[in-house]
Amino acid sequence: MASLSHLNQQLLSTNTLPFTPLNSTPSISPPTIGFRSKSFGRPIVASADVSRRVVYVHAVTSDDEWGPDRDVPYAGVAVAVEEKPVETETDKLKKALVDSFYGTDRGLKASSETRAEIVELISQLEAKNPTPAPTDALTLLNGKWILVYTSFAGLFPLLSSGTLPLVKVEEISQTIDSEAFTVQNSVRFAGPLTTTSISTNAKFEVRSPKRVQIKFDEGIIGTPQLTDSLEIPENVEFLGQRIDLTPFKGILTSVQNTASSVVRTISNQPPLKFPISNNKAQSWLLTTYLDEELRISRGDGGGVFVLIKEGSSLLTNQRN
Structure with missing residues (x-):
């Protein structure tokens, strides 16, 4: 059974996508995160570029502590890519x-x-x-x-x-x-x-x-595009005095109806x-x-x- 260091060396020599060995410290920034799991009976090794939010996935094709070689070629795949826009x-x-x-x-x-x-x-x-x-x-x-x-x-x-x-x-x-x-x-x-x-x-x-x-x-x-309705307030203030418009509701409603009639006439011109x-x-x-x-x-x-x-x-x- 191949050792973990032997596996890392093999992956580094065969994979073209960026990868950080699991038992080593990254020598460049931005920092990466490594993890291991099994997927569909095949060992998976992944590394994530934290600052760019990119996760790379690689299949392990040699015998190691997770199991025998499945002889299934599997190239590195970028699972998720999210480029953070740079403000110029x-x-x-x-x-x-x-x-x-x-x-x-x-x-x-x-x-x-x-x-x-x-x-x-x-x-x-x-x-x-x-x-x-x-x-x-x-x-x-x-x-x-x-x-x-x-x-x-x-x-x-x-x-x-x-x-x-x-x-x-x-x-x-x-x-x-x-x-x-x-x-x-x-x-x-x-x-x-x-x-x-x-x-x-x-x-x-x-x-x-x-x-x-x-x-x-x-x-x-x-x-001219006239409004089809008027908002009639309950009261208004004028020179510091509050004026009740309730008695004028009927007159204002008549004006509103006339304005609506004018809308239908002018808007067609x-x-x-x-x-x-x-x-x-x-x-x-x-x-x-x-x-x-x-x-x-x-x-x-x-x-x-x-x-x-x-x-x-x-x-x-x-x-x-």
């Missing part, structure tokens, strides 16, 4: 950038200190740009991108409209079709009874590895489209960072735009 420096920078947008309302309410921090993080990401020629990787540009931050002052009046009572800018997005070479910019508004959107359609041309020229040709005012024929209705856009989920662009007005691809976990965790 770029991943950390992206998360830090998104976190810095908190409370800025897409840049409208950003303080000078916050803007300085954002500029620094953007500069560091641009230095690590994995796509140095974005216009040669149009498939990455393809899709819907959600604006999460801008320093472009031309957008601030639009963002300020979201601070008005009962009005909110729900989303600003840009949808790129890389096959048709089209761009649609869209803003979605929400009120107490309705949501609507204003969009512009444009064509773009590639002018350099990083720059595209955009020409707008059509504007669209979306059909097509959106309003109008041509944009102004020769000055064009601009260029320079993309300075691009990967599968984050895009940083600079416009001819001097502003910077940070956009996240729809469906990205960065967008899920992003808070304004």
Whole structure:
């Protein structure tokens, strides 16, 4: 009967997968765990790489203290593999950038200190740009991108409209079709009874590895979508006084029924489209960072735009 040390030597010389002898101390990290068992009448020796959570299984094919040789060839098999993702420096920078947008309302309410921090993080990401020629990787540009931050002052009046009572800018997005070479910019508004959107359609041309020229040709005012019902509170506070709305329930219910009727009428109407024929209705856009989920662009007005691809976990965790 072969000794245990003889068995380890044989396994080390015949197996190609990583293996740690049972009667020796591993000389390399990460640490491993060895164990022995029987399976289907055949001895099994396994070792586990703890840090990578990988278990290797080997059949013993020589006589030892567990039994005679079964003469069944059995190669090493990786039973379970679970690679722990490694967070890169770029991943950390992206998360830090998104976190810095908190409370800025897409840049409208950003303080000078916050803007300085954002500029620094953007500069560091641009230095690590994995796509140095974005216009040669149009498939990455393809899709819907959600604006999460801008320093472009031309957008601030639009963002300020979201601070008005009962009005909110729900989303600003840009949808790129890389096959048709089209761009649609869209803003979605929400009120107490309705949501609507204003969009512009444009064509773009590639002018350099990083720059595209955009020409707008059509504007669209979306059909208002009214809420089908109203939440009527029991009371409201006004100038420190609590006002009971119970006596007005009947009137408010009548208004609700009228609004529902308007919904069925307006929602069936097509959106309003109008041509944009102004020769000055064009601009260029320079993309300075691009990967599968984050895009940083600079416009001819001097502003910077940070956009996240729809469906990205960065967008899920992003808070304004």
